[in-house]
Amino acid sequence: MKRLVSFIVIIAGALTCVLGQSTSESHQAFQPGEVWTDTDGVHINAHGGGILFHEGKYYWFGEHKTGGRTGNRAMVGVSCYSSTDLLNWKREGVALAVHEEGSGSDIEKGSVIERPKVIYNEKTGKFVMWFHLELKGQGYNAARTALATSDHPTGPYEFQKSLRPNPGTWPVNFEKSWKKKSITEKDLEGWSxxxxxxxxxxxxxxxxxxxxxxxxDMTLYVDDDGKAYHIYSAEENLTLHIAELTDDYLGFTGKWAVIEPAGHNEAPAIFKQNDKYYLITSGCTGWDPNAARSFVADDLMGPWTSLGNPAVGEGADLTFDSQSTFIVPVQGKTDAFIFMADRWRPENAIDGRYVWLPIQMKEGRPVLEWQDSWDLSYFDK
Structure with missing residues (x-):
């Protein structure tokens, strides 16, 4: 009996140690740029990500990277993680899996899937994922957007189609005289x-x-009235477009506008505060970081006004060695937004790190300051 009691005490002690260790190892703060592990202790693999909040839980979707320089190709698909506090993330598995090699599918293994974003349609009950797609073996020439849907936030998502948006329609902020111009690229000296x-x-x-x-490069945004918008880098990455989605979020209405024409912007991330829309983007320098840009508008279709680089302090000229991917509204807090960004590692894609920073508003513009470590109490100041 004594042996049994001793055994039970030992087991109970061991369980206490394990549980205590598990609790102590849970994340208590955001640490930008450090290795960020999931609840199993594995580096989170959800790059170029975006977050959906649904029924009390956050869902983080991102590119599943593999090792080496070829790791930026889609060899697995889109990952999904869930959290209730934005700090501790449980791996939910592969939300959208690539199709088998040789299938001929637009999303077959070896294609390029980037910046997946998911929104929920209240009318249809569907979870809708859009992402940037490059067809296998074509480099970045396809420049397509693609769509997948699911009945559940974690998936599995079923691939629906890929396309180029808004054929046969003009932007709403396009001069009538420009439509009739006949000048082409052959008539011009590039970058003059x-x-x-x-x-x-x-x-x-x-x-x-x-x-x-x-x-x-793309993101999605659902406005207060339930209308959804797709914002993406177009025209050889020279101009951002914002396009209204249909009521089911599965297509385009044909209403769209250009943002900062010829401004060379990508990596769009958007939020709304006090009836104004704020957009944070980056310049175009491949996998290398550069200075972020920010813009404000009273209407999503513009006009948009430049507010300059939102980052301040040491490292601001390279956005703290990162590039924007999404802006997260923090639930239960007023005017609390988190800037999500990635530190790309093209030589070993799987080693990419995450930079999450609180957005401050100063004199009507978003401001990003480096934080070694911070938590959501930051927004209670």
């Missing part, structure tokens, strides 16, 4: 002042008018 002027006046919009506009 005349070339930049013609890009701003629809050079590439006209070129891609019938096939649909290019769509690369």
């Amino acid at each position: 002042e005349e070339w930049k002027k013609e890009v701003a006046e629809g050079l590439f919009i006209r070129r891609d008018f019938h096939t649909g506009q290019m769509a690369r």
Whole structure:
């Protein structure tokens, strides 16, 4: 009996140690740029991500990277993690799996899937994922957006289609006289002042008018009225487009606008505060970081006004060695937003790190300051 009691005491002690260790190892703060592990202690693999909040839980979707330089190809698909506090994330598995190699599918293994975002449609009860897609073996020439849907937030998501947005339609903020221009790329010297002027006046919009506009780095936004919008880098990454989605979020209405024409922006992330829309983007320097940009508008279709680099302090000129992916509204707190960004590691893609920082508002503009460690009490100040 004594042996049994001793055994039970030993087991109970061991369980206490394990449980205590588990509790102590849970994340208590955001530590930008450090290795961020899930509840199993494994580095979170959800790059270029976005977050959905649904029925009391956050869901983080992102690119599943693999090792080495080829790790930026889609060899697995889109990962999903869940959390109730934004700090501790449980791996939910692969939300959207790539199709088998040789299948001929747009999302077959070896294609490029980037920046997946998921929104929930209250009317249809469907979870809708859009992402930037490059077809296998075509480099970045396809410049397509793609769609998948599910009945559950964690998936599995079923691939529906890929396309280029808004063929045969003009942006709402496009001058009538620009539609009739006949000048083409062959008539211009690249990156000259005349070339930049013609890009701003629809050079590439006209070129891609019938096939649909290019769509690369992207995000989704659902406004207070339930209308959803797709924001993406188009026109050879020279101009951002914002396009209204249909009521079921599965297509485009044909209503769209250009943002900062010829401004060379990508990596869009958006939030709304006090009836104003704020957009944070980056310049285009491949996998290398650069200075972020910010913009404000009273209407999603513009006009948008530049507010300059939102990052301040040491490292601001490279956005703290990161690039924007999404902006998270913190539930239960007023005007609390988190800037999500990635530190890309093209030589070993799986080692990419996450930089999450609180957004401050100063004199009507978003401001990002480096924090070695912080938690949500930051927003209670």
